[in-house]
Amino acid sequence: MHSSTLFITLTTALGLVSAAPTDKTYNPTKTSAASRTTHTVIAGRGGRLIFDPDNVVAEVGSIVEFHFNPLNHSVVESSFDTPCQPKDADSFFSGFFPVREGQSDEVFQIEVKDTRPIWFYCAQNNNAHCQSGMTGVINQNFDRQEFSLRAHKELAAEVEGPSGVQGGIQGGWRIPNPNPLGGF
Template structure:
């Protein structure tokens, strides 16, 4: 009886070691696996563009280094472009920002999503660059890792400044296909 129990325990241990760990991270652009320095698995944060109107949901995300931010796009045509707090609705002028390209979606979800991997905990400001309907000026803007100790650099202040800008600028200096992957959850129900 003891030998039979020991072999069952050995078999279960072998099966368990062959199974992938729960929450083992999500593949990011280029097939790299997001990771954390402390050994915890990376988290994928989902942001939906256009859910219930001209906004991102959620529009304020707190993420750790190695986490992935993944934007899903709903009708009709949205994008996500990196900005700075001081110049809302305009792409970063350094050429180091990101841009999803436009994701036209007649119904349901777009066939693609846009992902970035968080490399530090500095605030990342972003907006929808759609100029028809001035999405950014209407409130379609967001932040990752807002500094909650700042009384002035808040998401509300960023959106208020965005409302006062002219028209949004479409980034011209980045490859919009970088970070765009097939939607891993096209039936997500957003």
């Protein structure tokens, strides 16, 4: 047996033969979406009136996922100038998440659609949570300190009267908690 015949026989037996090139172009029919980054924000971490983190930097197309700890929290979109009030009729609102212990069985997700700042707050207890500093921002403009999260929290502390909430869950998705054992 010639050495070239032995080589062909061994490579064929070992499955090492590659197909000969063809002039056909490969056209896959399967498509896949690029994975998105999900940013987790915890409402009420450690029993405190906070969002953790309260300042999120997220790319367009990212998901911000709110997890809820005891006792009862929500997340509502606001504007910088009017903290503790819905931004407008289309503002996102998670609904209230009453949690006795542990964390909620559901989370609330929103998609970041542009690079403008997205201000948010907890509407629980007629603004007591918001006024106590339970506010946050996605994509704060760090070049404009007059519109910082610190300044927003100062405005929220001055709000009097009940907070506004939307009529129902809107502007995002309330889904089963994808990480129920996360220990938040």
